Amino acid sequence: MQLEKVVAYHKALADPTRIKILILLAGGELNGQVLAEKLAVTPATITHHAMKLREASLINERRDKNTIYFTLNDYFIKSNAAATEKLIYRGVHSEGDDGIMNDDCERTRESIIRNFFTSQGKLKHLPAQLKKKLIVLEHIVSNLEKGRKYTEKEINEFVKSFHEDFATIRREFIMHQFMYREESVYELNPPEMWTKWHQLS
């Protein structure tokens, strides 16, 4: 359900300490201890807030020796704000894509998405079955802007909001023609180039 996600997102931002954490992270990556000191709270409190922010996909983290550095997840901050408006104004209907498919397909699609993504919008794992995999890939890739050029780093960050194994998924994007790459610059292909399961055998 879309509702849960929007509520979780706003819950995550509904606390002054967490907003301050995000403001600090906007200035660059920081580790827990530093955050704790700057905000005058204990490391335990930072851990607590980090969990909430992570659950809402608002931050990513990277480990270096004993230290965990947090970074903003730009993509989710922006897309969730938009999702709120969308939910309120367009209501509960429509999972988000402009449908070319008929109702039957749409139902299949939605149930596959419900199965392979958590309620937080994270990908559990790539389906083995091709048809399902394509639907999952399309679902992810449809969050990118058409016509915009992305660096490899941006694509990695973006994919990481859905799943840790960004390398595999990025390769799948190319393989199934969702995107093309030229000298490490990535861009969406037009949808008619995307491999669709119902055009197969």
Add this chain to the structure above:
Amino acid sequence: MQLEKVVAYHKALADPTRIKILILLAGGELNGQVLAEKLAVTPATITHHAMKLREASLINERRDKNTIYFTLNDYFIKSNAAATEKLIYRGVHSEGDDGIMNDDCERTRESIIRNFFTSQGKLKHLPAQLKKKLIVLEHIVSNLEKGRKYTEKEINEFVKSFHEDFATIRREFIMHQFMYREESVYELNPPEMWTKWHQLS
């Protein structure tokens, strides 16, 4: 403080019942009883949520006989989402306007705004002193999009998010050249046309 407002906004949206209320209101105005019935909660609960939504300026209300009808406050829903991003990315600095003024002016400006607006961003009352009034009007009007045409109804709704007496304030906009009107269509004037206190005697 900007932070408080952003947190209050997200707190208001951090509850499924309140989101559902907004979704229902997106379909048109509704009164408390109907909302209570559709959401399977008591009228008292609706009153509770209505207060939170009102404090965050997400809804307006209108009384007709014994019945109070709630409506969405479109303007605030959108502008607050934007404010969140702004706060996170541009940090705590800058009240929002592109500064041409020097620091002294800016301080005066901010203190006037702090004095005449509640922490919720509502206008307490129009200052009598011209200089202060112009600053207040500019502050409000700077939330409109340049180049966009507004109907009188839209302007009224917009102004109402700041103060009940929209007619007076709308007239002030025209009088001091913040906007112009042509056949009931309103549009922002370019900032250099706005009456500025420091251009006066």
Add this chain to the structure above:
DNA sequence: TGACTAATTAGACATTTATCTAATCTATAT
């Protein structure tokens, strides 16, 4: 191995919050 550092967990505590019931208020209509 053992010492050190950063992060996490567990548990406690106070605060906030969503909801209900029952009583009260307010404006209308008879």
Add this chain to the structure above:
DNA sequence: ATATAGATTAGATAAATGTCTAATTAGTCA
């Protein structure tokens, strides 16, 4: 004035939440 309909308030309760301290885990380096 009285009755009625909708909204609000007050008070109770259970659940969630933010923060702390103290104990524990996990990873690094000598």
